Amino acid sequence: xxxxxxxxxxxxxxxxxxxxxxxxxxxxxxxxxxxxxxxxxxxxxxxxxxxxxxxxxxxxxxxxxxxxxxxxxxxxxxxxxxxxxxxxxxxxxxxxxxxxxxxxxxxxxxxxxxxxxxxxxxxxxxxxxxxxxxxxxxxxxxxxxxxxxxxxxxxxxxxxxxxxxxxxxxxxxxxxxxxxxxxxxxxxxxxxxxxxxxxxxxxxxxxxxxxxxxxxxxxxxxxxxxxxxxxxxxxxxxxxxxxxxxxxxxxxxxxxxxxxxxxxxxxxxxxxxxxxxxxxxxxxx
Numbered sequence: 427x428x429x430x431x432x433x434x435x436x437x438x439x440x441x442x443x444x445x446x447x448x449x450x451x452x453x454x455x456x457x458x459x460x461x462x463x464x465x466x467x468x469x470x471x472x473x474x475x476x477x478x479x480x481x482x483x484x485x486x487x488x489x490x491x492x493x494x495x496x497x498x499x500x501x502x503x504x505x506x507x508x509x510x511x512x513x514x515x516x517x518x519x520x521x522x523x524x525x526x527x528x529x530x531x532x533x534x535x536x537x538x539x540x541x542x543x544x545x546x547x548x549x550x551x552x553x554x555x556x557x558x559x560x561x562x563x564x565x566x567x568x569x570x571x572x573x574x575x576x577x578x579x580x581x582x583x584x585x586x587x588x589x590x591x592x593x594x595x596x597x598x599x600x601x602x603x604x605x606x607x608x609x610x611x612x613x614x615x616x617x618x619x620x621x622x623x624x625x626x627x628x629x630x631x632x633x634x635x636x637x638x639x640x641x642x643x644x645x646x647x648x649x650x651x652x653x654x655x656x657x658x659x660x661x662x663x664x665x666x667x668x669x670x671x672x673x674x675x676x677x678x679x680x681x682x683x684x685x686x687x688x689x690x691x692x693x694x695x696x697x698x699x700x701x702x703x704x705x706x707x708x709x710x711x
Contacts, residue, residue, distance in 0.1 A: 464526070
């Protein structure tokens with residue numbers, strides 16, 4: 427249970443990155459490769475607020491949401507809006523990620539910073555294993571978040587408009603949807619989400635400047651396995667990647683953990699190129 431819970435928890439972190447990818451993908455039909463860097467900044471804000479200043483965790487979460495949401499808004503204005511060709515957005519968001527990591531390196535250095543968990547860091551005995559409270563919290567939060575976002579996309583006008591944009595951007599514009607405004611607020615929302623989650627992600631991964639690069643690749647693998655645009659796919663993809671990584675490290679060796687993850691990715695894409703939860707669509711030309 428110790429290994430399984432640890433794998434589920436790190437898989438939940440990867441899934442949270444993939445959720446941010448998905449929200450931007452639905453609104454822009456591209457990926458924000460700086461999403462993991464935003465989460466890294468959220469972990470550092472959590473470190474400063476909780477470990478250094480000793481502020482209440484809920485206040486730190488609110489401050490982090492505002493700060494990282496502002497950073498995401500700045501990224502959209504500077505690195506997204508001026509770009510005319512959507513294919514170039516991959517480059518500009520990657521550049522934004524590198525800048526964020528560089529700024530974090532200058533401010534906090536390269537050493538990992540421990541972020542205390544607000545429910546305590548004591549070990550809990552569970553089903554014959556020993557787990558940390560933050561691991562349980564991460565799994566619960568990612569499940570609740572996927573359920574909430576799925577229901578919101580089906581039952582709210584904003585969610586329906588976002589899904590309409592993902593299907594046909596021009597048709598959504600003709601129906602009166604302000605596509606640019608929706609895309610902007612989608613970016614801001616992913617930043618707010620990354621800031622809020624800093625108080626959960628930080629205690630599991632620690633706050634370190636290289637966190638963004640590590641999470642960005644695994645988040646994209648989760649998205650590819652689950653299927654682009656599918657929230658449930660991010661949940662299942664995170665579970666697969668997290669468990670594969672943890673079990674491979676335990677029984678094969680740490681050097682084979684990443685290799686095992688990418689082997690699973692290749693097998694799944696060979697069997698279902700669109701991902702587990704996305705269907706192939708055909709369009710008349």
